[in-house]
Amino acid sequence: DDAADGEVQDEADVKADETIDESGLLISASPDASVTFLFTEPVGAGETLELVAGRVTKFLIGFANRGEKDFTVHFSHTSFRYPMDFSYHVQNFTAARYQRTVAPKQEATFDFALIPNEAFIGRPLGLVVEVHYSDADNVPYVSTAFNQTVNIIEDESVFNAESAFLIVTGIGFVILLLLLGQHLLSRFTRKQPQRVRQYQETGTGKSGDLDFEWIPKELTSEKKSPKMGSPRQRKPQKTN
Template identity: 50%
Template sequence: LLSGFINIKGDDEVDGEVEEEVTVNEEDVNAIPNDKISDVIEVDSVMLPSSDVHVAFIFTQPENSQELPSGKVVQFLMGFQNRGEKDFTVNFCETSFRYPQDFNYHIHNFSRLQYNRVVAAKQEATFNYAFYPTDQFAGRPLGLVVELRYEDTDGKAYKNTVFNETVTIVEDESNFNTETGFLYIIFAAVVVLILLAGQHFLSKLTRKHGMAKSRQTQPIEIGTSSKNEVDFEWIPREVLNHNKSPKPGSPRQRKQVQRSE
């Protein structure tokens, strides 16, 4: 019956038509389980913050809240100030990425961090939260929503949306990337192998060319600086004079030589 009442009211607002009024009897109300009514009231109340609570928010890593690095831990602090007379119990914090054009659409929900810490009246407390944006979100604008849930001593639940803005996930270029470093190492190894192969090839080619050239131009040792010069100093002069051919002469001179002998 409650859902039917809500639908009729919505039609009146949209179409502007007067529909038959629907009355709800006490018996019908009593027929609704108490836990269902409490759930509806709790959902409505949990969406509101407490007027006795003030929450501050600040990013600690990185300091620029508009650009968050991918593949690196993002941290922030939440200051919870209890200005009322009741104690509050801070239950947990929820963080999520939303579609930037419609923050009701969830893209990614991060882990819920439980605190369960009591903040007494007129006291303050600080809470830390960290999450890790993966590389798949790099280069994309996303809506970042941070919600802090707490309740009072009566068990009434509250929610403070401490951060609700559009951020950009950027690639982290400040630290050494393991994947990029591995690629650099492989590239350096390939360059070294190419240089070694080139040096080996050039050395082999030079050695082969030098051997061919030495075979073609290797001179024959003759022991003198000129082909027409012969060193006879080491030969005795008697042998040289004996080996000399006689001078040509007349037959008469040859006969005289023979007689004298």
């Protein structure tokens, strides 16, 4: 790797505490600044290095000024990196702007929260948290607060809709089976007396039940219709 040849230097060659800004300058941590890091959510993530997908991950960044000059903390930048090659950014989170001045012998705490995407479940990812700050002479510095591989795990603690529906369906199925079983058992074990049919629908066969009162009287009074015969036989009847 001869930099004098004019070839572009690979970012992967840069040590953990150093980054290259857009102008190509190497920015490193200030020896007067001490940066600490603590996961507050999920509890114990600092030891297990496991983040829960879909749930909020919170952490605190402590910044201590051990020098003689003021430091101004501008922002923190959090990103997920490809664990085999930390120069490959998988996801960049929005930088958290702080813009706070930390006087000499003073300390400040900053926080950031992120939600790991559920697409990363079961995958190791490099989590890198950088703090960007400058001193009173506007010299920029970058400190790496956290730089380790974390595992993204599935959220198993909470109620999720899928399992709830499965449980409800299961309960319904069990109840259905019980009802079916009870029905079959009662059919085979008990001799049921034959039910006596009290009434059977016979349609309009018996006309006694019919209520013709709504029809005007003159229409319902039965008239014997004349016997149908040949017109020849009828004629003499009329003349008589």
